Amino acid sequence: MSEPRPLRIIHCFRSPIGGIFRHVRDLAEAHARQGHEIGIVCDSTTGGSYEDALFDEIRPFLALGLIRLPIRRSIGPADLKALWNSYKEIRSLRPDILHGHGAKGGALSRIIGSALRVNRYCVARLYSPHGGSLHYSERTLSGKAVFFLERLQEYLTDAIVFVCDFERRTYETKVGMPRVRSQIVYNGIDDRDFEIVAARPDAVDFLYIGMMRDLKGPDIFIDAFARTERIIGRPLSAMMIGDGPQQGEYEQAMVKLGLGRRIKMLPAMKAREAFARTRNVVIPSRAESMPYIVLEALAARKPVIASRVGGIPEVLGEDSKALATPGDALALAHVMADALTQAHWPAEVMPDEVRFKAIFSASAMSANIMRLYSELVSKQDSAPEPSSRSA
Template identity: 65%
Template sequence: MEDRPLRILHCFRSPIGGIFRHVRDLAKEQAAAGCEVGVICDSSTGGEHEEKLFQSIMPYLALGLTRMPIDRSVSPRDIPAFWRSYKQIRSLRPDILHGHGAKGGAMARLAGTALRVNRYRVSRLYSPHGGSMHFDPTRLSGWLVFRLERIQEWATDAIVFVCEFERDAYASKVGAPTVRSEVVYNGVGESDFEPSLPNPDAADFLYVGMLRDLKGPDVFIDAFARAERILRRPLSAMMIGDGPQRDDYLTMMTVRGLGQRIRMAPAMNIREAFKLGKTVVVPSRAEAMPYIVLETLAARKPLIASDVGGIAEVLGRGSKAMAAPGNAQALAEIMAESISDPEWAKRNMPQPEHFHEVFSSQTMAARITNLYKELADFARVESR
C-alpha cells in the first residue's frame, strides 16, 4: 500500500444484533490501528439503544456514518437505495468495501464493481453472517437466494466467514467459493473479558436477544416450565430484548401461569443485562457465530445453548451445555442440572485463557485487516 491510511467502508442493512456488534468492534480496532473507517447502513431500523451505540463509535469513524432507507426484503426500492449508496461510496473513495449480510454484501459488491468499471481500484469483501444461509435450498425462495449468492461471486474479491459452520453451509447450499475465502472467528473487546457478577436478586436464567421465533424465546419459556417440573420448585427468569413477537411470548407466559416468575425488559447494554441473571440461555433455532455466546463466556457467566451454527466450535463438540435446537425437554434437563449441581459450570465451560486467545476482537480485527491489506496491495499492482 501507499504510505497513507487504509480507507475502509463497512456496509450492512440493519443496525441491530450481531452484525452491528461485529462492525462496531472492527471499526474501533481498525481505527486504533491507523485506518480510516466509515459505515453505511439502514436508517429505518433501531431505536434509542442503537442510537447510543452509534454515538459510542462516532469518534472512530473518520469516514463518517451514512444512514439511508434500505428494505429488509428485495423490492423495487432497492434501485434508488443502491444508487444513493453508490454515490456516497464514490465520494468517500474507499480502498476496501466490506459488505455484511445479504443486503450489505450486494451493496458493497455492486458499488465496488461500478467503481472498478471506472478504473477505480477498490477491494470487495462479503461476510454472510448467517443471514441467507438460513434459507431452505429445497424451496424456490432458497434456490433463488443461493443462485444470487453464486452470481455475486464474480463481483467479490474475498469472502470472510465467521465460523467453520458458516463456511460449510455456504459450500453445501451455494457451492465451494470460487474466490478467496477465510474463516475468522468473531471476537469481543477487552472490556467484555471483565467478570460479571449477578445482582443479589438476579434471576436463575437469562435470555437476551431478539424476540422472534428464530431465536427461540418460545423454546426458552417451554424449557423453563419443564425445568420447574423436573426440580419440583419454582424458578425465576429474565427475558431482555425487543422484537415483533414480544406480545406472543407474553401471552404464552400468561396462559402457562408463568407471568410472575418470568419478567421481560427491553434491550439494554449487555453488561447491565448480565447483572439480572445467573445463567444465560441461548435457545436459538439457527445461528452462525452469535455474539451473545462470546459475550457470556468472556464475562465468565455459565451458558446453556442450542447446538446450532458455530456454537459447538466455542463450547466444544459434544458439550453437555448444548441441546438439540427446538428440543425444550433436552434444554430443560440441562437447565435443571445446572441448578442442582454446583460443579456444573466448572465442568462444562471453556478455559478462560484459551477462550481469550481465540475470541478477542484484537485477534479478529488483525486477521481481517491483514486480509484487507493483501487485497489492496494486489489491486494496486493489478491496476498498473
C-alpha cells in the same frame, strides 16, 4: 520496508441490531485506533434509542461518517433506490475497502464496488455472510433463488470472510465451493469484556437476551423454563431482555402458561448490564452463525446453555453437556435443570478460559481482518492498469 498506508474502509450492512452491528463496531474502533479511516452505511428504519446510543459511542471512530438510508429486509424494487443512493454516497468517499455484512450489505458492497471499478477506480470488495441468507433451505424455491444470487455475486467479490467453520461448511453445501479467496476469522470481543460480572443479590436463575423473533427461540425458552420448573419441582425465576416484532406473542404465551410473574421482560440493554441480573444465560436459537452473546457471556464468566446450532459447538465444544437439540424445549429444560442442581456444573462444562481468550479476542479478529484488507489492497495497487485507462 515501508509501513502500509492508512486505508479508507466502509462497512455496509442492513440492520444495526445484534451481532453484525457489534462486529462492525469492534472492527471500526480497532482499525480507527490504528490510523485507518472508517465509515458505515446501514438502514435508517431499524433500531431505536438503544441503537442510537451505540452509534453515538462509535461516531468518534468514523472519519468517513455514518450514512443511514432506508434498506428493506426483503428483496424488492426499493432496493434499486437504496443501491443508487448508497452508490452516490460511497463514490464521494473513495474507499479502498468495501466490506459487506449480511445478504443486503454484501450485495451493496459488491455491486457498488464493481460499479466503481468499471469507472476505473480500484476498491477491494469483501463479503461476510454472518448467517443471513444461509438460513434459507436449499429445498425451497426462495432458497434456491437466494443461493443462485449468492453464487452470481462471487463474480463481483474479492474475498469472502466466514466467522466460523460452520458458516463456511454451510456456504459450501448450499451455494458451492467458493470460487474466490475465502478464509475463517472468528468473531472476537474486547479485553474489557473479559472482566467477571458478578450476579446481583436479586439475580434470576435464567436469562434470555436477544431479538424477540422465533428464529432466536424466545418461545422455546419460555416452554423450556416451564418444563424446568416441573423437573426441579419448585418455582424458578427468569428474565427476557430485548426487542423485536414478536414480543407481544411471547408476553401472551407467558400469561397463558401462568409465568407472567416469574419471567420478567425488559427492553434491550448492554449485555454486561444484563449479565449482572442472572446466574445463567440461555441461547435457545433455532439457527445461528457465530452469536456474540455466547462469547460475551463466557467472557463475563456466566454459564451458557445453548442450542447445538451454528458455530456455538466450536466455542463450547462439540460434545459439551451445555448443548441441547435445536427446537427441543424438553432437551433444553434438562440442561437448565442440570445447571441448577449440579454444584460443579459450570466448572466441568464451560470451556477453558485461556484457550477461549486466545481464539475469540477482538485483537486477533481485527488483526486477521486487517491483514486480509492489506493483502487485497496491495494486490489492487500492484495490478497493471487497463490499457484503456487514461494517464
